[in-house]
Amino acid sequence: MYTDIIHYDLANSVNHDHFLNITAKVLSDWMQHQKGFVSWTQYRNSRGGYTDIVVWESKKAAQKAEAKMAENPHQNDWVGCYQNIQSESLESVR
Numbered sequence: 001m002y003t004d005i006i007h008y009d010l011a012n013s014v015n016h017d018h019f020l021n022i023t024a025k026v027l028s029d030w031m032q033h034q035k036g037f038v039s040w041t042q043y044r045n046s047r048g049g050y051t052d053i054v055v056w057e058s059k060k061a062a063q064k065a066e067a068k069m070a071e072n073p074h075q076n077d078w079v080g081c082y083q084n085i086q087s088e089s090l091e092s093v094r
Contacts, residue, residue: 001038002062003090004054014081016044022077030072036061049084059091 010019023042031037036057043051056062069075 001092002056002059003092004052004056004062004087005090006052006054006085006087007049008052008082008085009049011081011083019081022074022081025074026072026078029074031065034061034065034068037065059089062089 010016020042027040031040038055038057040052040054043053045051054062056065072078
């Protein structure tokens with residue numbers, strides 16, 4: 001398994017409900033259809049920031065999906081939700 005962990009804040013012009021609406025559309029209309037996609041869990045931390053944990057079957061599957069992000073019908077709205085993005089990846093060792 002391969003896991004992407006993304007930490008971020010919402011853009012100043014985006015509220016929590018709008019953000020959840022957009023990400024639900026991204027999940028149902030695009031991400032769930034990507035080969036190798038396993039899960040996407042969103043968390044809100046105590047200071048108001050967010051962390052997403054996206055699990056893929058492999059690093060290759062994650063990279064293929066990333067290369068196809070422009071095909072996401074909600075890409076512009078989705079990208080506009082984020083600021084101060086930091087990410088890291090984990091690859092399972094067993």
